[in-house]
Amino acid sequence: MELNGAQIVIQSLKDEGVEYIFGYPGGAVLHLYDAIFQQDDVKHILVRHEQGATHAADGYARSTGKPGVVLVTSGPGATNAVTGIATAYMDSIPMVVISGQVPSAVIGSDAFQEVDMVGITRPCVKHNFLVKDVTKIAETIKKAFYVATSGRPGPVVIDIPKDITAPDVKVSYSYPKKVEMRSYHPATTGNKGQIKKAIELLLTAQRPVIYSGGGVVLGEGSQELIELAHLLGFPVTQTLMGLGAFPSTDKQFIGMLGMHGTYEANMTMHESDLILAIGARFDDRVTGKLDLFCPYAKIIHVDIDPASISKTVKVGVPIVGEVKLVIRQLIDGLKEAKYKIDKKAAESWWQQVNQWRSIQCLEFDRNSRAIKPQFVIEQMYEVTRGEAFVTSDVGQHQMWAAQYYPFDKPRRWINSGGLGTMGFGLPAAIGVKLAHPDADVACVTGDASIQMCIQELSTALQYKTPIKIINLNNNYLGMVRQWQEFSYESRYSHSYMETIPDFVKLAEAYGHVGIRIDKPEDVRPALEKAFAMKDRTVFLDILTDRTENVYPMIETGKSHHDMKLRVAIGTTTDRELS
Amino acid sequence: MRHVIAILIENEAGALSRVAGLFSARGYNIESLTVAPTEDASLSRMTLVTRGSEDVVEQIIKQLNKLIDVVKLIDLEETIHIERELMLVKIKTADKMRDELRSVVDIFRGKIIDVTPTSYVIEMTGTSDKLDAFIATVDKNSIIEVVRSGATGISRGEKGLHL
Ligand SMILES: Cc1cc2nc3c(=O)[nH]c(=O)nc-3n(C[C@H](O)[C@H](O)[C@H](O)COP(=O)(O)OP(=O)(O)OC[C@H]3O[C@@H](n4cnc5c(N)ncnc54)[C@H](O)[C@@H]3O)c2cc1C
Ligand SMILES: Cc1ncc(C[n+]2csc(CCOP(=O)(O)OP(=O)(O)O)c2C)c(N)n1
Ligand SMILES: [Mg+2]
Numbered sequence: 213m214e215l216n217g218a219q220i221v222i223q224s225l226k227d228e229g230v231e232y233i234f235g236y237p238g239g240a241v242l243h244l245y246d247a248i249f250q251q252d253d254v255k256h257i258l259v260r261h262e263q264g265a266t267h268a269a270d271g272y273a274r275s276t277g278k279p280g281v282v283l284v285t286s287g288p289g290a291t292n293a294v295t296g297i298a299t300a301y302m303d304s305i306p307m308v309v310i311s312g313q314v315p316s317a318v319i320g321s322d323a324f325q326e327v328d329m330v331g332i333t334r335p336c337v338k339h340n341f342l343v344k345d346v347t348k349i350a351e352t353i354k355k356a357f358y359v360a361t362s363g364r365p366g367p368v369v370i371d372i373p374k375d376i377t378a379p380d381v382k383v384s385y386s387y388p389k390k391v392e393m394r395s396y397h398p399a400t401t402g403n404k405g406q407i408k409k410a411i412e413l414l415l416t417a418q419r420p421v422i423y424s425g426g427g428v429v430l431g432e433g434s435q436e437l438i439e440l441a442h443l444l445g446f447p448v449t450q451t452l453m454g455l456g457a458f459p460s461t462d463k464q465f466i467g468m469l470g471m472h473g474t475y476e477a478n479m480t481m482h483e484s485d486l487i488l489a490i491g492a493r494f495d496d497r498v499t500g501k502l503d504l505f506c507p508y509a510k511i512i513h514v515d516i517d518p519a520s521i522s523k524t525v526k527v528g529v530p531i532v533g534e535v536k537l538v539i540r541q542l543i544d545g546l547k548e549a550k551y552k553i554d555k556k557a558a559e560s561w562w563q564q565v566n567q568w569r570s571i572q573c574l575e576f577d578r579n580s581r582a583i584k585p586q587f588v589i590e591q592m593y594e595v596t597r598g599e600a601f602v603t604s605d606v607g608q609h610q611m612w613a614a615q616y617y618p619f620d621k622p623r624r625w626i627n628s629g630g631l632g633t634m635g636f637g638l639p640a641a642i643g644v645k646l647a648h649p650d651a652d653v654a655c656v657t658g659d660a661s662i663q664m665c666i667q668e669l670s671t672a673l674q675y676k677t678p679i680k681i682i683n684l685n686n687n688y689l690g691m692v693r694q695w696q697e698f699s700y701e702s703r704y705s706h707s708y709m710e711t712i713p714d715f716v717k718l719a720e721a722y723g724h725v726g727i728r729i730d731k732p733e734d735v736r737p738a739l740e741k742a743f744a745m746k747d748r749t750v751f752l753d754i755l756t757d758r759t760e761n762v763y764p765m766i767e768t769g770k771s772h773h774d775m776k777l778r779v780a781i782g783t784t785t786d787r788e789l790s
Numbered sequence: 791m792r793h794v795i796a797i798l799i800e801n802e803a804g805a806l807s808r809v810a811g812l813f814s815a816r817g818y819n820i821e822s823l824t825v826a827p828t829e830d831a832s833l834s835r836m837t838l839v840t841r842g843s844e845d846v847v848e849q850i851i852k853q854l855n856k857l858i859d860v861v862k863l864i865d866l867e868e869t870i871h872i873e874r875e876l877m878l879v880k881i882k883t884a885d886k887m888r889d890e891l892r893s894v895v896d897i898f899r900g901k902i903i904d905v906t907p908t909s910y911v912i913e914m915t916g917t918s919d920k921l922d923a924f925i926a927t928v929d930k931n932s933i934i935e936v937v938r939s940g941a942t943g944i945s946r947g948e949k950g951l952h953l
Contacts, residue, residue, distance in 0.1 A: 330804060335815045339858040342803070359858060394953065395800060395861040519852035522845070 427491015
């Protein structure tokens with residue numbers, strides 16, 4: 213088959229099984245857009261800002277496990293995409309971003325809309341390519357998808373100069389079935405010797421805990437994790453990125469750990485004598501002060517990326533491999549092992565854990581006359597029967613969504629953890645809804661975050677992706693305000709916006725339904741109404757208690773057993789800060 | 791600790807900047823870095839000298855290995871190895887100093903490869919320490935120019951770094 217460069221790009225995407233491209237046109241990609249125009253197999257979603265394209269592709273990827281695909285033009289199109297690429301990079305999300313580049317002949321001459329995209333993105337991609345020859349396009353695209361989706365996933369950028377996609381240069385096309393890269397061999401099963409050591413430790417531990425993370429979601433290891441956890445009977449805690457991989461409603465689950473983790477999860481970690489870390493990277497939001505991190509514990513760490521192991525916390529038993537395969541090895545090893553878990557020790561350990569649990573660190577004032585954000589999330593959980601896909605932005609609302617919506621399945625909780633990108637939630641929800649048209653998709657956001665990619669409301673209308681936006685409106689950059697309250701004697705420097713839009717009118721202006729709620733008793737009915745409107749995007753602007761803080765909290769420089777808890781469950785009667 | 795890391799990397803545009811970028815982004819230090827194509831034109835070989843605690847060097851090696859363009863690498867510190875660096879030095883030479891300088895160059899097994907009435911260019915190879923020692927013996931004020939290649943290295947014996 214003889215095709216030109218632009219046709220080769222689109223045909224390769226089709227042969228790769230790509231359903232959607234999220235993109236925005238411009239000079240350097242006009243040939244590509246012409247090729248898109250002439251086919252219907254790969255559907256193009258026209259966003260309103262390139263950042264939106266990357267987050268939408270990201271939401272699509274997180275909710276399906278398939279790579280998200282983005283197409284942007286050179287220069288400003290490319291730089292607008294960088295935030296979304298970095299967001300995907302930090303959370304190891306598979307994504308392929310095609311950027312147009314100025315023609316080969318003028319690269320390096322400060323040509324119109326030229327930026328060094330390969331250079332700019334180098335620190336925030338898994339890999340990137342500059343295509344210099346039409347005959348290399350198909351192979352490069354194949355490699356890009358392979359690298360993006362295998363091993364520890366991540367974004368890959370393909371920068372294509374305009375002349376490479378020119379209509380008049382045709383070459384023969386065939387899409388490679390496989391690629392071999394001599395310099396890239398992702399790990400598979402774990403080292404047998406290390407597995408043996410791990411099993412010995414697992415069977416002799418007195419106060420063990422499983423700490424699992426995003427790697428279990430990314431590596432589709434949820435079933436294996438559940439099986440292993442049930443076999444061992446250990447308490448399970450998960451990172452923000454891991455939520456859902458182990459069911460939150462399972463009685464072995466003790467909540468999220470880390471800065472805003474539960475009292476029981478953090479205490480269990482602190483007092484444990486053995487940590488089985490699976491697909492988690494000992495992030496600073498999780499460990500707190502490193503010198504004080506889990507002083508009594510031996511650590512087994514399963515991760516596909518050797519660089520994640522012993523990066524911040526020294527690990528005794530490193531196991532490099534795919535979660536799915538390594539957990540299976542552990543299960544098999546445990547079943548064959550001669551001795552069994554010490555039942556007595558397990559019982560007394562659970563007694564301790566349950567005592568920590570009994571503090572009920574997530575309890576909040578249920579009689580408040582102001583709407584408590586936690587209450588909104590709880591109600592949303594009930595209305596959606598725990599089955600929704602929930603995206604979020606970044607801030608207090610993100611933590612409340614994580615704490616009060618117990619996810620039972622992986623890929624349902626979709627948020628930016630590593631980069632913490634405000635503006636992520638709305639476009640991500642559009643990507644999720646495209647992938648799961650029949651599911652409930654909610655975007656939990658805040659009055660500040662939602663304004664960062666608000667333009668995508670227009671995309672949601674055009675492509676009929678009816679999502680529910682739950683705006684926990686505290687009229688503050690709440691997370692910033694909370695830190696200023698705790699660490700800067702309540703000097704609220706620029707964490708308050710004197711003007712915010714009328715979100716109801718704004719939603720209506722974009723062609724959607726807007727509803728404002730300011731009384732607790734109206735929350736449930738409004739949620740029910742919103743989720744019942746199956747074919748409309750609904751913006752719920754919920755005026756919540758402005759003084760509310762996220763608890764528990766481990767402040768900077770503190771360790772797991774040193775948490776700030778909600779001291780007294782006082783009654784807040786109005787929304788004003790005293 | 792000083793570590794000499796030998797790297798086989800795809801000979802592609804941008805491969806060098808991936809390595810250099812990694813070091814600046816993660817705050818690792820590079821003492822020297824040399825790179826040239828190998829007998830296989832598709833591969834370049836780099837020798838990178840860095841300093842850091844064992845933990846830092848372990849991370850450096852893992853991060854280098856993670857670069858898609860890196861095909862293979864070894865930490866030469868873990869093997870018995872040979873290290874060589876090339877140095878060219880231009881020195882001002884008054885007549886009376888010439889004999890003395892020539893004998894020092896001989897002791898260090900260097901060569902004088904360019905002579906003018908007022909200067910010598912000296913070529914010398916050896917470990918970086920040896921080159922340092924030579925510079926230390928020469929009168930500082932007489933040195934016009936020093937150019938060093940940075941260390942390169944190879945392990946002893948039959949085993950080698952190849953595909
Ligand atoms: C405002 C805010 C507050 C936060 N507070 C918290 C908090 O209280 N608690 C918390 O936990 N986080 C919190 N975070 C998130 C935090 O910043 C990190 O993003 C998160 O802790 C990292 O999760 P993770 O360790 O699961 O790693 P991920 O980033 O999900 O990384 C996954 C790991 O798994 C490995 N992996 C990937 N695929 C596989 C595979 N197939 N097999 C094996 N391994 C694999 C990867 O190599 C990597 O090491 C917060 C973020 C924000 C924005
Ligand atoms: C792009 C970006 N800029 C700045 C920040 C820092 N930041 C983190 S949370 C936050 C406030 C978010 O406010 P809002 O969306 O209203 O959420 P709330 O905390 O009030 O629930 C800010 C400014 C960020 N995470 N991302
Ligand atoms: Mg807010």
